[in-house]
Amino acid sequence: MIRVVLPQHLKTLARVDGEVTLVxxxxxxxxxxxxxxxxxxxxxxxxxxxxxxxxxxxxVRFFACEEDVTHDSPDEPLPQAIxxxxxxxxxxxxxxxx
Amino acid sequence: xTGVRVLVGTKKGAFVLTADGKRRDWKVAGPHFTxxxxxxxxxxxxxxxxxxASQTSSWFGQIIQRSHDGGKTWETPGSSPEDLRDAKTGWPxxxxxxxxxxxxxxxxxxxxxxxxxGTQKPWEFKRxxxxxxxxxxxxxxYAGVEDAAIFKTTDGGKSWSELPGLRGHESGPRWQxxxxxxxxxTILLDRNDPKRIFTAIxxxxxxxxxxxxxxxKPINRGLKSQFIPEPTAEVGHCVHRIAxxxxxxxxxxxxxxxxxMRSDDAGDTWYEISDNLPTDxxxxxxxxxxxxxxxxxxxxxxDSEHFPPEGKLRVYRSRTGGNDWEPLTKGLPQRDCxxxxxxxxxxxxxxxxxxxxxxxxxxxxxxxxxxxxxxxPIVRDLPGVLSVEVQALA
Numbered sequence: 001m002i003r004v005v006l007p008q009h010l011k012t013l014a015r016v017d018g019e020v021t022l023v024x025x026x027x028x029x030x031x032x033x034x035x036x037x038x039x040x041x042x043x044x045x046x047x048x049x050x051x052x053x054x055x056x057x058x059x060v061r062f063f064a065c066e067e068d069v070t071h072d073s074p075d076e077p078l079p080q081a082i083x084x085x086x087x088x089x090x091x092x093x094x095x096x097x098x
Numbered sequence: 099x100t101g102v103r104v105l106v107g108t109k110k111g112a113f114v115l116t117a118d119g120k121r122r123d124w125k126v127a128g129p130h131f132t133x134x135x136x137x138x139x140x141x142x143x144x145x146x147x148x149x150x151a152s153q154t155s156s157w158f159g160q161i162i163q164r165s166h167d168g169g170k171t172w173e174t175p176g177s178s179p180e181d182l183r184d185a186k187t188g189w190p191x192x193x194x195x196x197x198x199x200x201x202x203x204x205x206x207x208x209x210x211x212x213x214x215x216g217t218q219k220p221w222e223f224k225r226x227x228x229x230x231x232x233x234x235x236x237x238x239x240y241a242g243v244e245d246a247a248i249f250k251t252t253d254g255g256k257s258w259s260e261l262p263g264l265r266g267h268e269s270g271p272r273w274q275x276x277x278x279x280x281x282x283x284t285i286l287l288d289r290n291d292p293k294r295i296f297t298a299i300x301x302x303x304x305x306x307x308x309x310x311x312x313x314x315k316p317i318n319r320g321l322k323s324q325f326i327p328e329p330t331a332e333v334g335h336c337v338h339r340i341a342x343x344x345x346x347x348x349x350x351x352x353x354x355x356x357x358x359m360r361s362d363d364a365g366d367t368w369y370e371i372s373d374n375l376p377t378d379x380x381x382x383x384x385x386x387x388x389x390x391x392x393x394x395x396x397x398x399x400x401d402s403e404h405f406p407p408e409g410k411l412r413v414y415r416s417r418t419g420g421n422d423w424e425p426l427t428k429g430l431p432q433r434d435c436x437x438x439x440x441x442x443x444x445x446x447x448x449x450x451x452x453x454x455x456x457x458x459x460x461x462x463x464x465x466x467x468x469x470x471x472x473x474x475p476i477v478r479d480l481p482g483v484l485s486v487e488v489q490a491l492a
Contacts, residue, residue, distance in 0.1 A: 009133060009134065009155065009157070010158060012132075013161065013174070042193075043195075045195070046159050046196060047161070047195075048158070051195070051223075052223065057158065059156055059157040
């Protein structure tokens, strides 16, 4: 199982507490995690990736194993610790604005 | 009528204010959608318990919310268990926040508009500014969005489709953003003619459709905007708001960037009615529920000083369909007041006497239960108010 940590606003929107767990087929990538997340929680579609372009929203960032992987290719395999669920995949709302 | 429900959108959530018909004692519920900007909420005239809300964020984009119980509980349309699987494909839908421009035949040739620097820029969806539910069907509503376009839902907000004839008008490439973005902020539906729709865009102007939104014409003749290269151009005017009385749909009132205007021919021509206002800059304009010639504006000092002249918060009322304005001050702060009142932040109820409400960027919502003669704050310390709508409850 893949573990995903959502920012608080998206937890509220998806009506979940704590981490989200997802079944994701290998290879585990940013894209495959987000596809699974949106399939499980359709109300999150468009909130992490733009509906029209499927590109990451500018003020959303991704972290894996204490590394910022935001600018990696969405199809690059994530670390094994993410794929095994030992570490969570973090979706972060950038600290900006008021 | 037994009472009123005031729907307030703010920079950090939504609030629902309720009172009985006397409109003296108020209950404040909320915030809903805490921490998100709520540009607009509006109830369905056909089913007052059905309310649509536009929840938006620079981080996470656009969300549409819907209530079936007058704003007590909310859902993202299409996300109930039975909605989540399409009968044919078996895939989840969840497209209530999908506002994608139509790039078919009508939209494709016009996928750019003019940007601040004069270059052409692709249309890019940012947020929903205004929601206008249909008069007849609670599942039908229109959405005015930034970058300027109009969308329609016929399934209660589960999915939205653009009416591309507006953005596809030949003038589209000449539209450009105002300081607040290129937003379609006003949608007026004619109760007597379901095919007639009015819209207003900053900074393109006003447009009218007579065929249910399939085709549109600019209705800006008579407007003069000294800040654009051609002051009487067909498009390019920064219209801040238009309003009508439902009994007289051919008479429109407009608060433009500068100038308060009136049309007696459904927007085909306009003339100025600013007269003795202390300044003719402002954002909202509205019409008394029972007196089609009584209109309200809130003068703001200028486009660079977005606060009331002299620090005095004054609503101005004309009882003559424009001109001959009188200041309404009783109960409003008359010193040291430097708030703004945004374009969607004033409304009237249909009780007798007519109630008027407005919200400020300082977080106050003021109400008058006597047609504007006297005012009192309903609530003083909300986040900055983006929109105010009211429903009269049976």
